[in-house]
Amino acid sequence: MSLFVYNLFLVCYTVVLRIAALFHPKARKWVQGRRGWRQQLSAVLQTTAGKKNLWIHCASLGEFEQGRPLIEAVKKQYPDYRIILTFFSPSGYEVRKDYTHADHVFYLPADGRNNAAAFIDMVVPDVAIFVKYEFWYHYIHTLQHRNIPVILISAGFRPDQIFFRWYGGFFRRLLKKFSLIFVQDDESARLLGDMGIRQQVTVAGDTRYDRVTEIAAQAKSFPLIETFRNGSRLVIAGSTWPDDERILYDAWQTFPDGWKLVVAPHEVDGEHIGELQRQFGDDAVLYSALKAGAGNAEKKVLLIDNIGMLSALYRYGEIAYVGGGFQKGGIHNILEPAVFGLPVLFGPNYQKFVEARGMVERHYAMPIQSAAGCRQAFQRFMNNEAQLTQIQTRIREHVQQQTGATRQILQQLRLLLS
Numbered sequence: 145m146s147l148f149v150y151n152l153f154l155v156c157y158t159v160v161l162r163i164a165a166l167f168h169p170k171a172r173k174w175v176q177g178r179r180g181w182r183q184q185l186s187a188v189l190q191t192t193a194g195k196k197n198l199w200i201h202c203a204s205l206g207e208f209e210q211g212r213p214l215i216e217a218v219k220k221q222y223p224d225y226r227i228i229l230t231f232f233s234p235s236g237y238e239v240r241k242d243y244t245h246a247d248h249v250f251y252l253p254a255d256g257r258n259n260a261a262a263f264i265d266m267v268v269p270d271v272a273i274f275v276k277y278e279f280w281y282h283y284i285h286t287l288q289h290r291n292i293p294v295i296l297i298s299a300g301f302r303p304d305q306i307f308f309r310w311y312g313g314f315f316r317r318l319l320k321k322f323s324l325i326f327v328q329d330d331e332s333a334r335l336l337g338d339m340g341i342r343q344q345v346t347v348a349g350d351t352r353y354d355r356v357t358e359i360a361a362q363a364k365s366f367p368l369i370e371t372f373r374n375g376s377r378l379v380i381a382g383s384t385w386p387d388d389e390r391i392l393y394d395a396w397q398t399f400p401d402g403w404k405l406v407v408a409p410h411e412v413d414g415e416h417i418g419e420l421q422r423q424f425g426d427d428a429v430l431y432s433a434l435k436a437g438a439g440n441a442e443k444k445v446l447l448i449d450n451i452g453m454l455s456a457l458y459r460y461g462e463i464a465y466v467g468g469g470f471q472k473g474g475i476h477n478i479l480e481p482a483v484f485g486l487p488v489l490f491g492p493n494y495q496k497f498v499e500a501r502g503m504v505e506r507h508y509a510m511p512i513q514s515a516a517g518c519r520q521a522f523q524r525f526m527n528n529e530a531q532l533t534q535i536q537t538r539i540r541e542h543v544q545q546q547t548g549a550t551r552q553i554l555q556q557l558r559l560l561l562s
Contacts, residue, residue: 150281150314151256158254173234177251185266188248195226198561199269201252203278204233206477208240210298211275213354213550219245221554222561228267232278255280264290271560273297281314284321293323293560297553298351300498301332308335326553328498346556349549350499356455356483357547363456368434369406370460371441376404377462379522380486382454383410383476384467386419388491392465393423394515395522396445403526408448408457410467410476417449455480462532463525465489465518469511475500478509483543485536489521499546508539 164171200215202208208231219227229246231237241249253259260282272287273295287294306312307319316339319325325341326348327333333347379399381392384407396405409416421428424445431448433439448457458464464481468474469491478488478500488509494500503509510521525532 146314147281154255170234173238174251177234177237178253181251181253182262182266185250185263189228189266196222196224197228197267197269198222198225199228199230199267199272200246200275201230201232201273201278201283202236202275204231204236205239207275207277208236209355209477210350210352211273212245213351213358214273214297214553216245217550217554218557218561225270225561228269252280252283255282257282257286260286264292271295271557276300279315279318281318284318288321288323294321295324295326295557296322297326297348298328298549299325299332300328300350300496301335302496303335307339324556326549326556328549329502332498346552348552349546351549351553352477352479352499353483353543353546354548354550356477356479357543359455359480360459360483363459364453366453366456366460368431368441369446369457372406372429372434372443372446373404373460374441376402377526378460379403379405379463379465380458380461380481381405381407381465382457382467382481383408384465385410385471386416387470388465388467389420389423391512391515391518395518396424398519399444399522400526404444404446406446406448406457406461408454412449412451417447420447458484458486461486462536463487463489463522467491469493478503479543482508482539485540487525487532487535487539489518503539503542506538506542508535508542 161171162175165175198218200211202211215227218225226247227245229243229249230252232252237249237251243249253263264286269292271293276298284294301307307315319336320341323344325336325345327336327345328350330347333345336342336345381388384392389407389409392405392407399405407420409420417430427443428445428447429439429441429443431446431450434441458481461481464486466476466478466481466488468476471493474493474496475490478490481488482503488503489512490509492511492513494511500509504511512518512521
């Protein structure tokens with residue numbers, strides 16, 4: 145790919161989004177959130193001019209959770225720095241636009257030579273950090289051209305990515321513009337080394353392990369979950385999609401006595417929750433009904449019809465199922481259940497997630513292809529209590545051993561931030 149082709153892609157991408165904004169709410173937020181961005185930034189940033197600035201960019205909410213431990217550590221150790229947080233996706237910005245540990249939160253303007261120059265002129269970052277993904281040429285090139293350190297953290301690389309294809313020279317050159325690259329695993333470091341990127345690469349691990357460990361230590365209690373459990377053992381199914389839910393319904397019918405199912409779907413709109421109610425029938429109860437005192441806690445399936453509970457819900461489970469593995473984007477966060485020691489089941493699209501591959505290799509997680517495979521995987525754990533207890537202990541130890549990426553990254557950033 146040449147710079148001309150890349151710029152043409154940017155133009156086409158923006159045009160498509162503007163057309164989609166006429167019909168799709170998420171695309172509409174993407175477009176509307178960037179209108180008048182120069183005036184917004186100028187009005188806000190000039191009020192605290194003269195401070196040191198750290199710019200951190202996240203594609204969406206998942207990348208934010210990876211970057212969050214570092215943001216909060218920097219805020220604590222370097223209070224003089226003004227933290228400017230940007231998002232590409234509305235799903236990240238809309239949820240975290242009031243995040244208290246960032247001084248300012250904005251949408252990242254669409255990439256382009258003029259936009260990148262204007263944005264960096266106003267933000268004037270001393271250091272820029274990109275979390276995991278997002279390789280926007282004009283922003284990265286402008287930062288490098290102005291001798292502003294640009295850092296990539298929690299990165300994971302795979303041989304099938306464009307960087308390692310014969311036609312990926314444009315993006316290989318882009319990677320070489322980073323001052324420091326912190327990768328999740330040795331394989332990522334090897335792939336970069338094979339293309340001549342070595343000195344600026346450090347295997348630091350994944351900052352999400354630090355984040356989920358922190359979340360687990362502060363996990364809320366939900367007495368209604370205890371009431372529903374009532375001595376039973378729980379399978380917690382989180383961030384599920386319809387494909388996951390059809391498989392779960394089939395597998396649930398073969399659960400042995402003493403096991404119940406909790407489903408926290410990815411989408412909690414009325415239509416989806418209604419479909420789940422029809423699927424599980426009289427055996428299911430809504431969490432909102434229990435909360436209102438109108439539900440029967442003796443049911444076998446609990447449907448979580450709100451957002452915000454899932455990460456703490458896993459503390460009540462014995463086994464987890466994480467959704468998204470039958471979707472193109474892949475699985476959702478498996479570290480949230482793993483930190484509590486839960487073995488995890490998920491669909492087949494997991495290969496681009498370093499943590500998932502590692503857990504599968506250690507037999508702490510099981511990818512499933514079908515309802516029959518899901519049934520067999522559940523039975524493997526449910527019918528051997530001693531084995532389940534043993535594997536739960538090993539998973540907790542594994543997660544604990546992976547923590548510390550934030551500390552390692554911060555140690556190397558000190559020279560840049562001091």
